Amino acid sequence: MSTEFVDLLKKFPAGRRENLIPILQEFQDLHGFIPEPAVAAIAEYLEIPAVKIYSVATFYNEFRFNAGGRYHFQVCQGIGCQVDSSERIRSELGRLLEIEPGEITGDGWFSLEWVPCLGVCQEAPVLSVNGELYAKMTPVRLKELVDKFRNR
Amino acid sequence: METPRMSEELRDGLLGLVTHQQPESDQALRFLGRTLRRERIETLTVFIDRTTPTTIYSINLIEEAVKQWSVENQHPSEIVETGCLGLISVEPVVGIQVPGRARLYYGPVEPTDIAGMLNAITKQVVPEENLIGQMVMAGQQPWEDIPDWKKHPFFINQERSVTSLNGVINPCHISDYIAWGGYRTFYNSIRNYSGQELMKLIEQSGLRGRSGSGFLASVKWAKAAETTSDKRYVLCNADESDPGGYMHRILVESNPHLILEGIMLAAYIIGANHAIIYTRSRYRMAVKRIQCALSQAREFGLIGQDILHSGFTLDIQLKRGPGAFVCGEETALISSLEGKRGSPRTRPPYPATSGLFGKPTLIHNIETLAQVPMIIGKGPDNYRQLGTPGSSGTKLFSLSGKIKRLGVVEVPFGTSLGEVINSMGGGTRNGRPAKAVLLGGPSGKFIPVSKFDIQLDLDKFNEENLVLGSGSIVLLDDESCPINLTKNMMDFIRQESCGKCIPCRDGSKRIMEVLSLISSRSTPENKYEALDRFKGVTGVLELAEVMQSTSLCGLGKCAPNPLISGMELFREELEEHVFDRTCRAGVCLNMRSFLVDPVACNGCNLCFVKCPEKAIIGSPRQVHYIVDDLCTGCGKCFDVCKFNAILVN
Numbered sequence: 001m002s003t004e005f006v007d008l009l010k011k012f013p014a015g016r017r018e019n020l021i022p023i024l025q026e027f028q029d030l031h032g033f034i035p036e037p038a039v040a041a042i043a044e045y046l047e048i049p050a051v052k053i054y055s056v057a058t059f060y061n062e063f064r065f066n067a068g069g070r071y072h073f074q075v076c077q078g079i080g081c082q083v084d085s086s087e088r089i090r091s092e093l094g095r096l097l098e099i100e101p102g103e104i105t106g107d108g109w110f111s112l113e114w115v116p117c118l119g120v121c122q123e124a125p126v127l128s129v130n131g132e133l134y135a136k137m138t139p140v141r142l143k144e145l146v147d148k149f150r151n152r
Numbered sequence: 153m154e155t156p157r158m159s160e161e162l163r164d165g166l167l168g169l170v171t172h173q174q175p176e177s178d179q180a181l182r183f184l185g186r187t188l189r190r191e192r193i194e195t196l197t198v199f200i201d202r203t204t205p206t207t208i209y210s211i212n213l214i215e216e217a218v219k220q221w222s223v224e225n226q227h228p229s230e231i232v233e234t235g236c237l238g239l240i241s242v243e244p245v246v247g248i249q250v251p252g253r254a255r256l257y258y259g260p261v262e263p264t265d266i267a268g269m270l271n272a273i274t275k276q277v278v279p280e281e282n283l284i285g286q287m288v289m290a291g292q293q294p295w296e297d298i299p300d301w302k303k304h305p306f307f308i309n310q311e312r313s314v315t316s317l318n319g320v321i322n323p324c325h326i327s328d329y330i331a332w333g334g335y336r337t338f339y340n341s342i343r344n345y346s347g348q349e350l351m352k353l354i355e356q357s358g359l360r361g362r363s364g365s366g367f368l369a370s371v372k373w374a375k376a377a378e379t380t381s382d383k384r385y386v387l388c389n390a391d392e393s394d395p396g397g398y399m400h401r402i403l404v405e406s407n408p409h410l411i412l413e414g415i416m417l418a419a420y421i422i423g424a425n426h427a428i429i430y431t432r433s434r435y436r437m438a439v440k441r442i443q444c445a446l447s448q449a450r451e452f453g454l455i456g457q458d459i460l461h462s463g464f465t466l467d468i469q470l471k472r473g474p475g476a477f478v479c480g481e482e483t484a485l486i487s488s489l490e491g492k493r494g495s496p497r498t499r500p501p502y503p504a505t506s507g508l509f510g511k512p513t514l515i516h517n518i519e520t521l522a523q524v525p526m527i528i529g530k531g532p533d534n535y536r537q538l539g540t541p542g543s544s545g546t547k548l549f550s551l552s553g554k555i556k557r558l559g560v561v562e563v564p565f566g567t568s569l570g571e572v573i574n575s576m577g578g579g580t581r582n583g584r585p586a587k588a589v590l591l592g593g594p595s596g597k598f599i600p601v602s603k604f605d606i607q608l609d610l611d612k613f614n615e616e617n618l619v620l621g622s623g624s625i626v627l628l629d630d631e632s633c634p635i636n637l638t639k640n641m642m643d644f645i646r647q648e649s650c651g652k653c654i655p656c657r658d659g660s661k662r663i664m665e666v667l668s669l670i671s672s673r674s675t676p677e678n679k680y681e682a683l684d685r686f687k688g689v690t691g692v693l694e695l696a697e698v699m700q701s702t703s704l705c706g707l708g709k710c711a712p713n714p715l716i717s718g719m720e721l722f723r724e725e726l727e728e729h730v731f732d733r734t735c736r737a738g739v740c741l742n743m744r745s746f747l748v749d750p751v752a753c754n755g756c757n758l759c760f761v762k763c764p765e766k767a768i769i770g771s772p773r774q775v776h777y778i779v780d781d782l783c784t785g786c787g788k789c790f791d792v793c794k795f796n797a798i799l800v801n
Contacts, residue, residue, distance in 0.1 A: 017490065017491040017492075018489065018491040018509075019491065020491035021491055022471070022472070024474070025433060025474060055493060056491065056492060059476065059494060059650070060474035060475050060476050060494070061474070061475035061476065062433055062434070062474040062475040063474060077395060077640075077644065078395045078396065078552075079395050079396035079552060079553065079590070079624070079626045079640075080396065080552035080553060080558075080626070082637060082640050083552070083553040083554055083628065083632050084554075085739065087636070087640070087739075087741060088741060088787065091741060092786070092788075095764065095786070116393060116434070117395050117396075117397075117398060119204035119205060119207075119398055119401060120204065120205050120207065120208045121205075121240070121398065121552045121558055122205060122240050122241045122243060122558050123208055126208070133207060133208040135208050138791060139786075139787070139788060139791050140791045140792060
């Protein structure tokens with residue numbers, strides 16, 4: 001266990017289940033995802049079985065159990081984007097990267113996720129790559145974008 | 153967004169503004185108020201909208217442009233961060249104010265426009281390009297022949313009370329909120345009135361929850377206050393998560409202190425000493441703004457022990473929701489806060505008697521709580537003047553879809569849907585005929601154009617068996633496919649269903665399968681597959697009804713709403729999908745088929761190269777041909793063709 005992790009746990013009283021979600025959130029903020037050893041350590045600290053932690057963590061959209069790709073694509077699923085045919089973007093992206101949402105490409109470069117409304121409906125359809133937003137996407141622009149990342 | 157520490161002098165001044173009986177009568181306080189409200193400014197001030205909708209633009213470049221202009225022209229300037237006026241289709245919105253004159257709002261503004269605009273305005277000339285209007289405050293000289301911003305068609309019929317300060321004040325500073333009269337109601341309440349007296353006001357106001365069900369607030373409040381317990385909680389649900397709505401996010405990002413004041417008053421009235429704001433972790437800007445507001449309120453002594461020497465103690469915490477649509481349901485939200493899966497449970501007991509950790513808990517969404525300072529500050533009679541007898545006050549709606557002016561509007565209950573769509577929203581984006589509206593997101597119902605004169609009112613909607621929901625309005629025109637949208641909504645429910653009730657968990661999956669089948673192109677299928685498809689279509693309505701009547705929570709009960717109302721309204725279109733296997737709007741991806749126009753095609757070979765399925769045959773400078781059996785309808789050829797030679801069927 002890293003000292004960082006110990007410090008994080010110390011912020012929360014031990015054995016209190018209601019702190020599970022905040023602990024998972026802070027851990028993910030620090031490391032980007034939640035690996036197995038961390039779950040075991042949190043389970044010990046909060047005195048609940050690890051399986052309960054998985055039960056809670058898999059329920060919510062936020063938690064990830066593997067590192068994302070180098071370029072993490074998040075496609076907006078809001079109605080605004082859907083009405084402006086974000087479905088074309090989703091199917092095109094699936095075809096370009098050859099992965100399903102939640103998966104990573106074999107080379108570890110790209111990962112894909114569908115997310116709820118990103119809040120920029122006036123520029124629909126939008127997607128975000130590593131937190132940077134790309135607006136008014138079309139299949140052609142999407143291909144250019146993916147190629148740009150591939151050639152980096 | 154760092155919070156600068158407040159000087160003692162400013163702190164005392166603000167305290168005066170909050171606690172003085174008539175701050176306008178005290179010269180020093182009046183002066184301070186005017187300065188903080190920026191009615192009276194010393195230098196050129198530029199107001200830049202920084203909320204989620206503007207994250208996509210290069211706001212930093214706009215700031216840079218202002219600073220650079222300042223240096224080049226040796227003209228001092230100040231940049232102020234603001235919230236969002238509500239009109240997001242013209243983002244980024246920038247306000248410019250010179251000493252003595254009214255503030256001018258522009259949008260959309262490019263970084264390259266800034267220098268020209270500042271040059272003109274400092275020379276007392278108003279550029280009219282992209283102008284929204286002027287905002288005249290007390291003691292300012294208005295610009296001649298420039299319309300007021302409230303005369304803009306988007307704003308003219310709005311009744312802005314909850315959103316009145318959105319886009320006007322700096323949401324990151326408590327001083328802005330206090331200068332506009334903020335926290336005075338709270339101070340006055342905790343010093344001079346008892347919880348019971350204030351509860352009467354809430355009861356008289358007829359306040360109803362803004363989250364779909366429209367439950368009478370005072371019933372909940374009274375129950376939470378009456379139940380004997382050592383601890384009570386107020387929960388503020390800011391976990392909007394409706395895929396079509398963004399009004400709560402805009403509200404909390406533009407004026408977080410209003411929400412805090414609402415929570416404080418609610419806590420005082422029911423006698424709670426703990427409050428929790430639950431907002432989605434992904435709403436990063438909202439999380440930051442709430443954190444910032446909380447730390448300022450704490451520093452100012454509005455949260456903590458013995459608030460402003462009144463003896464009232466309150467602690468407000470922010471909890472980040474890890475993202476689940478079902479957590480909008482109150483019992484699911486409580487489970488989530490207790491560190492469990494966000495599954496709803498049976499009611500009763502209602503949270504008002506046994507909620508978080510088994511204690512009486514008052515749960516409201518932020519829009520409902522934002523009404524509270526107004527009700528108590530201005531009195532219930534004043535509050536009831538807006539809206540209808542059954543539903544008092546105003547309601548926020550977010551406009552999206554194929555609408556011309558997107559944004560958040562605040563209108564009194566009783567305003568007609570048509571007025572919101574046509575006069576505020578400006579109708580459809582390209583002037584195409586409107587088809588319908590999906591009101592209420594994934595739990596809402598379609599409303600056809602013929603019913604656009606319906607009043608937006610909770611009782612009227614119940615009578616007509618419609619859903620007002622959270623208030624997200626999505627406009628569809630003739631280029632949108634309701635079947636496809638319903639399918640996507642059902643897919644959303646499938647992903648978000650907590651899995652507790654089988655009708656919702658498996659029903660949403662099955663409905664989604666049926667809708668996918670009817671919105672995909674015909675493939676060679678054997679007779680059993682064809683039979684299966686038709687069985688699905690004929691049984692889908694029954695399945696929807698089972699889901700509606702046997703699910704536990706609102707999510708499952710309302711999930712089939714778009715399907716049921718859509719099947720009624722768009723029967724013809726649905727039959728086209730089922731029997732003719734065409735989508736007249738051209739939205740259902742797999743259903744489109746493409747043809748090459750032999751006259752327009754000059755054999756550039758681009759579509760041949762780009763086709764991922766190798767379904768296009770042809771050689772350079774020859775007319776190409778699409779093999780229908782190989783084509784998957786991805787539309788790539790259509791997108792790449794520069795000669796409009798690909799026709800969509």
